[in-house]
Amino acid sequence: MEQEQNELIWNQEEDDDEEDDDDEDCDEEDERSNSLAKAAITGRCVTLYMLITEKVIEPGPALLSLKYLGRRFIADLLPDGRIQMPGTKETFTSPSAWAVHCKRQVNPDKKSGCGWASVLYKGKKLDVWKAAWFRKHRPSSPAVARSTDEPDKSNQREEESSEYNNNCNHRVIIKHSALQKRSQNLDNNTLVECESFKTLGKAQPFTVSMTTNSMLLMDYHSHLTSSEVVGYLGGKWDQSAQHLMVTQAYPCRCRLADSQRAALVEEEIKLSMQNSGFSLVGWYHSHPFSAAHPSIKDIDCQMSYQLHMKGSGSTYYPCVGIIIAPYNRKRLKLESVMRMYMVMPPLESEPSDYGIPMSVKYSTRQNPSLTEEVLGEMKELVDFYKDTPDWLKFRQSWQPSITFLEKIKGSLANKLPEDQMEKATFLDYVQHLILPK
Numbered sequence: 548m549e550q551e552q553n554e555l556i557w558n559q560e561e562d563d564d565e566e567d568d569d570d571e572d573c574d575e576e577d578e579r580s581n582s583l584a585k586a587a588i589t590g591r592c593v594t595l596y597m598l599i600t601e602k603v604i605e606p607g608p609a610l611l612s613l614k615y616l617g618r619r620f621i622a623d624l625l626p627d628g629r630i631q632m633p634g635t636k637e638t639f640t641s642p643s644a645w646a647v648h649c650k651r652q653v654n655p656d657k658k659s660g661c662g663w664a665s666v667l668y669k670g671k672k673l674d675v676w677k678a679a680w681f682r683k684h685r686p687s688s689p690a691v692a693r694s695t696d697e698p699d700k701s702n703q704r705e706e707e708s709s710e711y712n713n714n715c716n717h718r719v720i721i722k723h724s725a726l727q728k729r730s731q732n733l734d735n736n737t738l739v740e741c742e743s744f745k746t747l748g749k750a751q752p753f754t755v756s757m758t759t760n761s762m763l764l765m766d767y768h769s770h771l772t773s774s775e776v777v778g779y780l781g782g783k784w785d786q787s788a789q790h791l792m793v794t795q796a797y798p799c800r801c802r803l804a805d806s807q808r809a810a811l812v813e814e815e816i817k818l819s820m821q822n823s824g825f826s827l828v829g830w831y832h833s834h835p836f837s838a839a840h841p842s843i844k845d846i847d848c849q850m851s852y853q854l855h856m857k858g859s860g861s862t863y864y865p866c867v868g869i870i871i872a873p874y875n876r877k878r879l880k881l882e883s884v885m886r887m888y889m890v891m892p893p894l895e896s897e898p899s900d901y902g903i904p905m906s907v908k909y910s911t912r913q914n915p916s917l918t919e920e921v922l923g924e925m926k927e928l929v930d931f932y933k934d935t936p937d938w939l940k941f942r943q944s945w946q947p948s949i950t951f952l953e954k955i956k957g958s959l960a961n962k963l964p965e966d967q968m969e970k971a972t973f974l975d976y977v978q979h980l981i982l983p984k
Contacts, residue, residue, distance in 0.1 A: 593677050595642065596628030597847070604668055604676050609633065611642075612667045613649050620649040624668070642666040642673055718837040726843070726901045738840040741888050741906040753865055755887065755909035757793040760921050762911070763962040764796040766883050768928055769833035769871040770955040771981070773937045775803060777832045779816055781825030784864055791865050793909070794825055798924060800931040827856075831869035839872035839886040841904045850890040850902045865889070867907055873958065874945060881949070881957025914964040917973070929980045941981050952978065 598604045604624070611622040611630060622645060623631045630639040639645040642662025663673045720738040744751045761780065768776050778798040784791055797816045801808045820827060830852065832845075841849065849868045856866040872884045887909050890902035932938045941952040956974045967973045 594628055594847075595624065595630075595673075598676055599624075599626065599628055603679055610668055611645075612670070613646060613665055615650050615665070616653045618649075618653050718834075718842075720838060720840055723901070723903050733843060735844040736842050738834075738838055738842055739846060739901075739904055740840055741886065741904045743906050747903075747905075751908060753789040753791055755791045755793065755867065755907055756912050757887075757909050758795070758912050758914050759962045759964055760914045760918060761793055761796040762885060763917075763959055764798065764921055764924060765831050765869065765871055766873070766885065766958055766962060767925055767955070767977070768796070768798045769835070769873045769883065770951075770958065771928060771932050771939065772935070773835050773874075773939060775833050775835060777801075777803070778830065779820075779827060780829040780831060780867070780869070781820045781823065782828040784826060784828060786863070791828055791867065792912075793828060793867070795820075795823065795920075796831065798928055800927065826864075828865070829867035829869065831871065833871045833873060834875070835872075836874050836876070837872065838875055838877070839870040839884040841868070841870060841888055841890075843901065845870070846890055846902050846904050849888070849904070850892075853890060874951075874954070876946070879946065881954055882961055883958045916964050916966045922976075925977075926980060933981075952982070955981070 595604070599606055604610075606624045606626045608623045609621050610624045613620045613622075621633065622639075623633055625631055625638070628640075630642065630645045631637070637648075639648060642665075644662070646662040646665055663677060666673050668676055718736060718738050719734070720740060722740050723742060726733070726739065765778065768778060776798065778796055780793050780795075781797060782792045782794040797819065799809070799812050799816070801812045817827075834840075845868065849866075852866045852868075856864045866889070868888050870884075870886045870888070872878070872886075875884065878884065887907040888904050889907055891905055892902055893900070939951050941955070942950055945951045945954045956977060959977060960970050960974065963970060963973060
């Protein structure tokens with residue numbers, strides 16, 4: 548069952564496929580490499596409807612085409628993002644679904660659609676139009692924008708880092724009830740308050756527990772940089788008990804705009820997870836200077852991941868998201884907010900196109916000790932970020948009387964394993980890692 552779950556999530560829709568006049572199908576390993584990490588790290592999930600509402604593309608007749616083994620197929624793009632065959636009026640909800648339908652007419656054994664790479668809109672691959680959407684909506688990353696700085700610009704980089712350390716990202720927070728149709732033209736970075744199952748008169752569909760080691764590594768990762776970070780969650784799903792165990796965090800040592808490295812990082816994480824006997828059970832990311840509520844973009848992505856992981860028939864696999872808010876200045880406590888959430892479809896009584904973000908309650912399981920994997924990952928994260936402009940200057944102030952060093956140590960102190968309850972040894976190790984020698 549766990550292997551099936553991993554196959555579901557590591558193998559997403561946005562794959563590559565042959566569209567030339569030869570009879571090669573997608574290689575399954577190539578399909579997996581363009582999966583969750585590609586979506587989460589390089590811009591997250593996108594649908595045709597999103598591209599239409601954002602005016603990247605527009606609906607109309609005979610705008611979509613696909614070539615496969617000498618045959619050419621034409622389809623209409625409907626205003627709601629569905630694809631319609633002009634002759635039969637048969638509709639499809641995604642490019643991959645339509646690609647599978649067309650290719651099976653030529654090759655009945657065809658199993659993968661790979662629609663975004665093979666379906667054309669006005670003669671260009673849908674991947675091209677999706678990339679245009681990413682460029683339009685992905686928040687600019689100062690670190691990426693300045694990644695080509697020359698080495699002799701050290702003074703400029705120091706000033707930039709100081710500016711990042713004092714950055715306070717004021718993001719609008721709204722209630723889900725304020726969301727209506729996507730045509731509202733809301734900023735996708737708008738934050739949406741999570742609802743509680745109790746408030747909606749519903750029971751949380753499964754229980755969750757999370758280890759202190761996984762929480763510590765996520766929190767540590769989020770504190771190192773002023774940019775958003777992303778990672779994955781490995782664990783176990785107990786179908787009979789309806790219990791999800793989050794056992795280990797897997798940070799992505801990859802820049803948000805680096806799509807080529809994203810695939811390599813994901814493959815490393817996949818192998819590491821398999822070697823540890825864990826399944827992929829979710830993902831995490833940070834909101835460095837804002838609240839730990841999901842953005843509109845986060846809601847869409849979380850719903851997409853849940854649909855990919857849910858399984859079929861009587862088999863169900865959950866997928867949770869976690870948001871860490873390390874430096875929200877509206878919160879004076881040292882410990883970061885770490886919010887676990889999932890997304891429910893909108894209620895029938897609410898005229899909304901957006902899913903409802905739901906807070907997920909979890910219990911904490913204290914590890915007996917820190918593993919070598921966690922300690923090694925902490926050092927590798929420092930090595931990855933320490934020479935970048937968005938690396939935090941930990942001796943500078945987060946609050947008037949609190950340094951960034953005091954902030955990270957204070958937050959990690961509540962996530963230590965049993966053999967580190969004295970705290971001093973581990974927190975000294977953290978200080979040794981992050982302060983310049």
